[in-house]
Amino acid sequence: MTTPFPTDWHTALVLVPHPDDAEYGMSAAVNRWTREGKEVIYVMATSGEAGIAGMDPEEAGPIREAEQIRSAAAVGVHTVDFLHFPDGQLTNDASMRAAIDHALERHQPQMVITIFTGEEYAPGIRNQSDHMMFGQAVAETMEDHDDQWLFETAPEGEYFVDVTDEDVEAAVAALAEHDQYLRVLDPETPVIEQARNQVDMSTLGADGSRRSTFILRHERTAN
Ligand SMILES: [Zn+2]
Numbered sequence: 001m002t003t004p005f006p007t008d009w010h011t012a013l014v015l016v017p018h019p020d021d022a023e024y025g026m027s028a029a030v031n032r033w034t035r036e037g038k039e040v041i042y043v044m045a046t047s048g049e050a051g052i053a054g055m056d057p058e059e060a061g062p063i064r065e066a067e068q069i070r071s072a073a074a075v076g077v078h079t080v081d082f083l084h085f086p087d088g089q090l091t092n093d094a095s096m097r098a099a100i101d102h103a104l105e106r107h108q109p110q111m112v113i114t115i116f117t118g119e120e121y122a123p124g125i126r127n128q129s130d131h132m133m134f135g136q137a138v139a140e141t142m143e144d145h146d147d148q149w150l151f152e153t154a155p156e157g158e159y160f161v162d163v164t165d166e167d168v169e170a171a172v173a174a175l176a177e178h179d180q181y182l183r184v185l186d187p188e189t190p191v192i193e194q195a196r197n198q199v200d201m202s203t204l205g206a207d208g209s210r211r212s213t214f215i216l217r218h219e220r221t222a223n
Pocket residue numbers: 017018020021128131
């Protein structure tokens with residue numbers, strides 16, 4: 001079953017643990033939304049400072065923040081906040097939920113999108129602890145927020161946003177901005193090729209259609 005993604009909102013907050021988490025498929029939808037005049041804001045729990053193998057976190061953090069800011073701009077997102085929790089060590093505790101609550105207060109979104117919290121992306125491919133912890137912290141923080149939608153990004157979700165070739169190209173450009181990160185992750189494959197492969201994998205349907213997919217966590221029932 002598939003259901004069109006809600007459109008009755010103006011401001012979306014994308015709340016994710018790491019730089020690049022928004023860039024695997026969702027950013028094509030983000031480009032469509034910003035193109036259509038909606039406002040999208042990114043909030044990152046960490047700076048992804050543990051994410052570049054062989055690089056000191058103190059050096060990697062600012063690089064990854066700068067890459068994320070350029071990446072967001074490629075899909076029309078001009079506000080990116082970093083909460084500076086420790087990369088790789090996120091827990092769903094009171095201080096995390098307070099920081100999430102503060103971000104919601106500050107930006108007043110009607111739509112919130114967080115990271116996939118399922119245990120496996122695909123059979124045998126485990127999700128990261130940071131993703132499960134953080135996504136769950138967002139869901140718990142928003143339990144009684146009936147004036148806000150909450151979705152997760154998903155490898156296969158019931159809710160979809162149709163995207164155009166232009167949105168896909170913007171999503172590829174957005175992921176490719178994570179240049180140093182991707183170059184270390186896979187030194188053999190050019191960054192732009194890695195970006196295109198990843199965006200294809202997450203947006204290309206069997207029938208050639210392009211969409212970003214999401215799982216509903218809770219519905220907006222009040223205005
Ligand atoms: Zn991540």
